[in-house]
Amino acid sequence: MVLTTLEVLGPQHGYGIAKRVEQTGGGAIDINHGTLYPVLVKLEQEGAIRSEWGVSENNRKARFYSITRAGRKQLLAEQRRWEETTRIMGQFFALRSKA
């Protein structure tokens, strides 16, 4: 979710990512924003995203995260795997509703 957000919106700070995730989820996702940061740390360590200091809309120092090439590749792979999983699961459910 973080990666798609960054791909679609470009560089974002933590607040922006959290907001976007909540919006996309349409209220179904209601998280503690604090839990976002460990995820960011992990992604950054894996090289999927990078971060740099910038200035936020409220004129404060903020760290802006952006997706890297490796991140895009990972996103694509994740997306395929997810679609594959849902497709297979879909077939199973289809079977069950037929039966």
Add this chain to the structure above:
Amino acid sequence: MKFLRRLVSRIAAAFSIHREDRRFSSEFDTHIDLLTQENIRAGMEPAEAHRQAALKFGTPSLALETCREQRGLPRLEAFTRDLRHAFRALRKAPGFSLSVVLTLAIALGANTAIFSLVNQALLHPNGIDHPERIISIREHYGKLLNLTDLGATSGPVFAAIRAERSLFEHTAALSGLYLTYTGGSRPEHLQAAQVSSEWFDVLGAKPLLGRTFTPEEDQPNVGRVAVLSYSTWTKRFGADPSVLGRTIELDLQPWTIIGVMKPGIEWLGEADLWLPLALSSADIGPQENFHQHLFVLARLRPGLLQAQANAWLRLFSSRVLTSGVPGAKDTASLDWYIFPKSFVNAAIGDTRTPTLLLLAAVGIVLLIASANIAGLMLARNAMRSNELALQAALGASRGRLLGRVAAESLLLAGFGTAAGLGLAWIGMRTLLLWVPKTELPRGLNAQLDIYTLAFTAAAVAITGVLFGILPAWQSSAVSFAASANAGSRIVSARQKTRSTLVVLEAALALVLMVGAGALLRSFIQLEQVHPGFDARRVMTASISFPASRYNNPQTQSAFYQAMLDRLPADSAIASDVPFSGGINSGGFEIRGRTSSNGPPTHADVRYVSPAFFDALHIPLKRGRAFSAVDRIGTECAVIIDANMAGQFWPGEDPIGKQLRPIGLSRWCTIVGVAGHILQSDLALDSGRGTLYYALYQIPRIFPVASIVTHGSTDAIRAAVASADPSEAIFDTKSLADRVAGSLGSRRFLLQMMASFAIVALFLSALGLYGVISYAVGQRRREIGVRMALGAQRVAVSRMIVAEGLRLALIGVALGLAIAAGLAHTIESQLYEARVFDMRTVSIAVTILVAVAVAASFFPARRAASVDPMSALRCE
């Protein structure tokens, strides 16, 4: 890949914890600020907006902690924190820390030092590459005297083995040679090892400078080339690298130096320098079979076993016997064969049992030390059990608590190991300086090599398990409730563990004391053995005669007489003196007897000048000593010793009987019977007879002779210089020192065992003291109650001492049982002494009990001085 990347950044992050923390706090602040503004836009009051924002974000410190765990190496960080904490805690308890570190250092130091020596002597001899692949070629006579392991072999055998390349990668022979070096300010004796060209390849030794011998130089009359040992190079040539190519004069002949060896292999043959052996074709010809004069080493090809070499050598032996070479027919009936012996056994000799005994002794010291430290740790953790329980109650996980205790053990082990290695190094250096060279296996150095360090690491690991795990296991089982409610019960369980440890320590200390005591008794008995001669105030020296100048017996006799004229009247020359190494032996026939019946006519042989028996105060039982009459041209006279008289002429008077030495054409008449003397070992009398020849009567040239005199070393030197200014004496030593030196390895073993016994006693006393004084501390209240109820102070002290005594006595019983199990091994090292000698054992037990009483006495006195009122009040 992903994992690696994360690991790298984690490690990087571990070094910048604080900076990263600041980064995240500032990010969090911005985030919450943005949330607050959003809430304000939605119409909230600023305060409420901030509250909602904070709720939405969650606990920043929790997020920070999760990020930190995600980011760095949390375990490592926790661990370094534990270490820092442990370091501070240990500094706050200097008494405890110091005793643990010291105990560990002493035990590890002793173990490391001894292991290093054992390793060098038995496992990895210095300077030698893969010693397990090197074998020494020996010869065996099953039916000739006790020559079951002849350390030498003959020229033709050497040549045959050298030719067998499929089995032996390299084969080389060594033969000793005494030389006089005349290049310095005064003539000096040098010992040369004449070696065949592959000698250095067999050992896998490389030169420091220059090169070693080529096969071409290893030919008779070709190369007068020499390779210097490292110590000769440094001592006599000032470590001058330009010695290569220089010509030096040895025995008045020129030799060219072509190389200098690295230190390490010169102890084989005690070489000051190496010269080519240069065997001629006659030296390896068939007539040379059974003339065993070469020390031969062979390096097996990789992967071959000693057993394969053995099989080949046995086959070869039977081929020699059936080949019809001179002597083969006679030898065939003597159960003769050639066999291999592992290099370590051959070169170092049978030091296995004593060294392993030493290793066992230091191992025991290590065990005692571990038990002691475990006891100290238990006591310390007991004192901290409340603190630990509190931490557990506040939510510290059991793992964290264990980590805390483990960090402390690790720190102590680290300091102890460092100090132990230092001690080991110092110990080895002093040991090697303090113990005369002759008393130790040769070629030992103070060094901490990779094997020794590995051993120390293993010892630390074992010790760590023993002293670290037990206390940690006990203390991690605490729970706050248990500690708060039933603390005294846990304490008593702990006390039981500690008491068991102390009993073990006492038992092991007793084992060491009994062992050392038995060795001491055996040693005292040996020192009282009378060698058959009087060594007091007798000085001995050796002298070598270069064949180039002393090429006939007359010249040599003239030298002897010129020299003896300048020494006191009871000075003598002999082919060798007792306790100076091997003695020659030889066969003879007895007039009127055939050799087929009776014992083999063979005896130790010594050539002596007339005053020899006077010089050593060897009693003449019958007949006369040699005199000036016994010279070339008069009737051959011999003197035999009492053993020989008993063996060949039992119940007869041997005076006037005649015998003929093998190789001599004349019959000799026995003119006297001298007392039997020991030749090389106070503990071991070969029982063989000795045959004395008159030195001036037998036309023989001796390459080396010995001087015995009641005069001084300077007198000997002056007498030699006046007789021949180009001669040098060597190996000057009083006869008493030689005799004492023969007990060297036993004395060394005794001293080491005694020191270990003392250390063990000291450590177990410390352990006992710790346990008793801790028990007194725990029982303050009980003691207070007793005293309040009217118990006398004396009775209280007695009760405490009795507790210590009880532990010591259980230890004694256990120790005696262990000693009984080991008795057999220890007794193999004893001379007419038993392990369970009543006196030794009772002395050892008395010492242990006395030390136990003393160790409990101080805590007992403290117990007796408990003030009942304050003891009761403090609870």
